[in-house]
Amino acid sequence: MFGSDYYCLVAGLREYALDADTKGFDARAIVAEILDGVSARDAKQVRLLYGYYDCENLAALRAGRAAHNPLGLLTREELAAELKSPKRLPEAVARVVRAYADPEGEDAEQVDTAQRFERALFGAYYAACERAGGDFLRAWSEFDRTLRNIAAAVSARAAGRNVGEAVVGGGDVAEQLQRSSASDFGLRGELPYIDAVIAAVNEEANLVEKERKIDRIRWREAEELAAFDYFDIDAILSYLVRVNLVARWSRLDPAHGREMFARLVEALDGRKLIENKQ
Structure with a gap:
């Protein structure tokens, strides 16, 4: 799909955002508008x-938290139904739900149910x-x-907990977080934002300020990943990541x-988008 396909939608989002400044920010309404305006594949x-x-x-x-x-x-009602019989979740995520609901079932053969449910769930989501x-x-x-793995690994290390139990998913970075004893987990040359994340977790006693610093990293990354996308679905997804942070x-x-x-x-x-695209 060509980037210009969503020009009108992106222009409309700006008008909506300006209007929301006076009526109250409504992230769910923005998402609904986007879902109505994009193709089924992009939805x-x-x-x-x-x-x-x-x-x-x-x-x-599932943990009984409010x-x-x-x-x-x-x-909540739809999620309760998904816990009993998942139909709307991504298949990898649904498999985890079924495996933990029935540890002796077929799905449990593909899921490591010895780990925490939440860790398996998010591992499946990212996959x-x-x-x-x-x-x-x-x-x-x-x-x-x-980013979340780094923050979790730093916190686990500081508390003397097993880093492996805090890290979600696999891959080179996840393995490095689990086995390295270096202050930067030996990842400074690979991840330009790692020092900022480690500093925010280790040095910031104010939890709100810590989250603010980490979300600044998220915002910047969302912009950079779609730096050359202007009116396509990648530009819209980048925008939605930032909508979520604003919300x-x-x-x-x-x-x-x-x-x-x-x-x-x-x-x-x-106007800036058009100038940047030319």
Whole structure:
């Protein structure tokens, strides 16, 4: 699909965002508008992006926690139904749900149910993104998993816990996090953001400020991964990643949320997009 196919949709998102500044930021409404405006194939990528939050909510529900991230596409009732008989989850994720529901069943032969449910669930989610996602979604999910793994590994090391139990998924970086004793896990030459993540986790006592620093890394990566995409699905997915960050901070810290929102609106400047594309 050519990038220009979604020109009108992207222009409309800017108008919506400007309007939202006065009516209140509504990330779910933005997602609904995008799902209505993209092809069925691209809608699957949007839903897969938001599958992370569904997994988060699914893990909370199964553990009996009341927490529910409003960015998830499935309601609590729908998630409860998925725990009994998954039909709407990505197949890799559904397999994990079935395996833990029936440890003696066929699906359990393909899933390591000895690990925590949440760890297996997110490992399956990231694997689904790697297989089914487009360029942006594959790159973003790999980055997001790596960033979260680094933060988890640093925290586990500081608390004297087993790093291997905190890391999700496999691959060279995950293995390096588990076996290296170096302060940077021997990854400084491979991951330009690792020092910033380690510093945020180790040196920032204020939890809100720590999250703010890590989300700045996420924002920058989302922009860079779609730096040369303007009106295609990768540009829209990059925009949605930033929408999710704005939504999060609008709840945690309204002032910072408004600051991020202003950056989001500026990034949708149609004239700049056209100039950059030419």
